[in-house]
Each structure stands twice: as C-alpha cells, then as structure tokens.
Amino acid sequence: MKEGLYLKIPASTANLGVGFDSIGMALNKFLYLTVTISEENKWLFHHIGPNVDGLPADESHYIFQIAQKVARKHNIVLPNLKIEMRSEIPLARGLGSSASALVGALYIANYFGDIELSKYELLQLATEFEGHPDNVAPTIYGGLVLGYYNSETKVTDISYIDTPKVDIIITVPPYKLKTSDSRQALPDTFSHTQAVQNSAISNTMISALIQHNYKLAGKMMEQDGFHEPYRQHLIPEFKKIKHIAKDYAAYATVISGAGPSVLTMIAPERSGELVRKLKTEFEQCRSELVTINESGVSAKVLYESL
Numbered sequence: 001m002k003e004g005l006y007l008k009i010p011a012s013t014a015n016l017g018v019g020f021d022s023i024g025m026a027l028n029k030f031l032y033l034t035v036t037i038s039e040e041n042k043w044l045f046h047h048i049g050p051n052v053d054g055l056p057a058d059e060s061h062y063i064f065q066i067a068q069k070v071a072r073k074h075n076i077v078l079p080n081l082k083i084e085m086r087s088e089i090p091l092a093r094g095l096g097s098s099a100s101a102l103v104g105a106l107y108i109a110n111y112f113g114d115i116e117l118s119k120y121e122l123l124q125l126a127t128e129f130e131g132h133p134d135n136v137a138p139t140i141y142g143g144l145v146l147g148y149y150n151s152e153t154k155v156t157d158i159s160y161i162d163t164p165k166v167d168i169i170i171t172v173p174p175y176k177l178k179t180s181d182s183r184q185a186l187p188d189t190f191s192h193t194q195a196v197q198n199s200a201i202s203n204t205m206i207s208a209l210i211q212h213n214y215k216l217a218g219k220m221m222e223q224d225g226f227h228e229p230y231r232q233h234l235i236p237e238f239k240k241i242k243h244i245a246k247d248y249a250a251y252a253t254v255i256s257g258a259g260p261s262v263l264t265m266i267a268p269e270r271s272g273e274l275v276r277k278l279k280t281e282f283e284q285c286r287s288e289l290v291t292i293n294e295s296g297v298s299a300k301v302l303y304e305s306l
C-alpha cells in the first residue's frame with residue numbers, strides 16, 4: 001500500500017545577468033520533503049537542520065497554503081499530512097528556496113489529491129503563483145531553461161539550451177535579502193532605447209551560450225541593465241567578488257536571482273583556485289562549487305513495509 005511521497009527538489013539560480021525573470025538554471029543543492037499521512041487531525045511540519053529553522057510547524061506554512069490553493073482549484077480535499085523538511089538551500093539568498101517549496105507543494109497536492117497534473121500543467125500553475133518562470137521552470141525540469149509567462153493568457157512557454165560546460169561558484173552572504181525588497185530597488189519603467197539595448201545584450205548572450213562561447217556570453221551577462229545596476233549596492237561584497245574573479249579569468253560574476261548570493265561562471269581549470277581565494281577573502285560568506293542539476297525535481301512513492 002502507498003504510504004507517502006519523497007521529494008528531492010533542486011535549488012536554482014535566476015537571471016544569469018540579462019535574463020531577468022526569464023532565464024534560470026537548476027543547481028545540485030536540494031530541498032528534501034518526506035510526506036506521509038498525519039496521524040493527527042491536522043497538518044504537521046517537522047524541520048530538520050539550519051536552513052529550515054524557524055519555519056512554522058502549523059498550517060500557516062507556505063507549503064500548506066499553496067497545496068490548499070491547488071486543492072481548491074481542483075475541488076478536492078487533501079488528507080492531513082505530516083511533512084518532514086530538510087534543506088541544503090539557504091532561505092532568502094537568491095537560490096530559489098521559495099520556488100523549491102512551491103514546486104514541492106504542487107507535487108504534494110497533485111499526488112495526495114490524485115489530480116494527475118502533467119509536468120506542463122505543474123509548470124503553468126507554478127508560474128501563475130510565482131509570476132515568472134525563471135526559478136520554477138528549472139526546478140521542475142532541470143538544466144538551463146528560458147521562459148515567458150504571458151500574464152494575460154496565463155500561459156508559460158519555455159525553451160532549453162544545453163547546459164554550459166563551465167564550473168559554477170556561489171558565494172552566499174550571511175544576511176538575507178527578501179525578493180520583495182530587492183525588487184523595490186528596480187525602476188518601474190524603461191525607455192524604448194534602454195529596452196532595445198538590453199534585448200540586444202540578452203539575445204547575444206543566449207546565442208553565445210548556445211554556441212558554447214562562454215567568453216562572449218559572460219561579457220554580455222555582465223552588461224545587464226535590467227537589475228544589477230539597481231541592486232548591487234544591496235550586496236556590499238559584490239564588486240570585490242567580481243574584481244577578484246576577473247583575476248582568475250572568470251567568464252562572468254552576476255547576482256544570483258534577487259541576491260544576495262553571487263554566482264561566478266568560470267573555466268573548470270581555474271575554479272578550484274578561485275573558490276579557495278574567495279573563501280579566504282570573504283570569511284563571513286560561504287563560497288562553494290556547485291554543479292548544474294540536469295534532471296529537476298524527483299519524486300519517489302514510499303510503500304508501507306510488509
């Protein structure tokens with residue numbers, strides 16, 4: 001008999017500089033959820049480890065809220081569930097922790113509500129909740145995903161490109177930065193000239209990535225005009241990390257998502273030296289090598305032992 005569901009949900013890095021709200025890449029750091037039927041008459045959350053410390057244990061939990069919204073949308077009633085949550089993804093650091101929780105909630109509602117949503121439909125729902133696909137699309141599918149959410153038709157279209165053959169270093173500062181605060185720093189409007197310029201930078205970046213021309217892709221990533229110029233003051237370490245990374249011939253250093261984590265793309269031959277240098281220079285941050293996740297969320301049904 002089916003007893004529960006085990007979910008392993010990857011982190012993600014959004015934007016890659018010029019791909020604001022539309023480009024993202026899944027990373028091999030995970031949110032782990034073990035979901036079973038609750039023996040009590042309510043949902044229960046049990047958090048293990050530092051990255052999920054302090055999250056609510058009751059029905060005010062984000063996962064509960066989202067799962068119930070999905071259930072209502074499909075006119076079903078979910079059973080009371082017990083959710084054990086562990087995470088390698090630090091909260092509010094620009095590494096897609098809330099997208100991972102959102103995707104987890106959708107998978108939970110889909111499975112325990114027996115709804116049979118396809119991956120395509122899960123993506124549509126996830127984007128509708130999140131407002132843009134840059135974190136949720138790679139979290140669901142893995143790899144490097146580009147997407148557009150049309151808020152009028154509520155349709156999300158996505159496209160993939162080959163995973164870049166580069167090494168990735170993330171530097172995670174000790175402080176949190178809420179996405180809402182980081183979005184507050186952005187301008188409300190852009191002139192036509194600015195829009196054309198940034199679209200050209202973005203197009204060239206994508207074409208260069210497709211051709212595995214990382215030097216050119218990196219040059220374009222670092223010319224983003226959509227968000228970095230307005231956000232970098234929120235991350236005091238950013239400029240220095242970028243400067244040091246250049247000494248190691250890194251392709252690009254950009255803000256990961258809404259920040260404050262910083263992502264560096266670099267050739268595999270130089271990544272070890274650079275990550276060790278960053279660890280020494282920024283002792284208060286956590287600099288580490290992270291690999292790109294190619295498979296997205298994985299779900300395993302748990303069976304009662306006989």
Ligand code: HSE
Pocket residue numbers: 014015020021022132134135179182183227257258
């Ligand atoms: N594209 C988003 C941003 C990612 O930069 O604000 C976080 O949701």
